[in-house]
Amino acid sequence: MKYDGIIFDLDGTLWSTIESCVKSIAEVKSKHKEITREITEKEVISSMGLPFDEIVQIYYSYLEKDKAEKFAKEAFEKNIENLMQNGGTLYDNMTNIIKELSKYSSLYIVSNCIEGYIESFLRSSNLSKYFKDYESNGRTGLSKGENIKLIIERNNIKNAIYVGDTISDKIAADYAKIPFVFASYGFGNVEQYDYKIDSISEITKIMKN
Template sequence: MKIDGIIFDIDGTLWDVRDEIALALTREAHNQGHPEINFTSENLTSVFGIPPKEVADLFMSHLPPKERYKLMEDCGNHQIKLVESLNTDRTYPGVKDTIKKLAQQYPLFIVSNCPSGYVRAFMRRNKLSPWIMDYEEQGRTGLSKVENIKLVMERSRLKSPIYIGDTKGDAESAKKAGISFVWASYGFGHVDNPEYSIDDFRELHRLLEQ
């Protein structure tokens, strides 16, 4: 497979922190006087990968738009603090070692529909910063995943990178950005007829050598 870079999604692709994030978001919503708002790993699974404002529209539709988006932003900040304080390794098996091996052959990147600061917190927590050349977040740019992929490609002058993700939205974003996609089938979502797929993150290195 001839590529000049690898772009990763995070949640459902590199790690699984659904339980911790559900607890953090629920706690922040309750602390701000909204006990009716409850997040669980189950209801979060269906919305991972969509922009925070859309998550707010789904879970907080009873609140005025300005209030719900501010609350979602505060929940996102609480989520980042939780990520930084994790005392257990929540990455999928082989993620850290595989990333270090891949970085010897390809430039590596992350693009996620996450709050601003989440990617940096993820990299610091897992000591992966030295191997990730660049990243982008929906919470930082306000852009769609498609546009953020293109932004990272433009900054690093990539012509034919590949995107690794776990949801239909990831697959569609890669297609719209004009790049190939690898479905992480062990993640949160389902993709019909993916171009490539892996059942374990450690399979990625072998797939790219084909």
């Protein structure tokens, strides 16, 4: 089937920002004595792709809700600031692959993140011109599946696929009733999928078939 829209998850699919996330969380902790517990790299990885309220529970469940949300937002904003300056880690040969894919299909991003995070990827990677549209939970307040449907409707996509690395990405694709491409090189483990790729470059094979 010819797909006229490839919709990507961000973390664990297009790039990794684990190092920046851990650093940003630590910077916020150093400013607030109420934050008494270190957030581990493992916890950061487990939170990738989750909505804001769930991440707050993972990081700061021992704090009052208002303070927990305040500190989490501060950490997220610090992370975006760091990423705007230094970027994250793009997966292998990402720039060339995105350029190649844009020849076959329109490209989009849908991610569970605060507003500004996708923008930090587009700016730091210099790939913004290859992506037609994007959406986030932080901007719309919608679930990932709902945002995928929004992108499809807004851009009149006839046959879309969603590329992601976690079970929440699979659930979102199912909600939108589109095929799911499991990026096995990312952070999660998914047993049911329509396609599986072990590197981002393998998407070109799907598009050419």
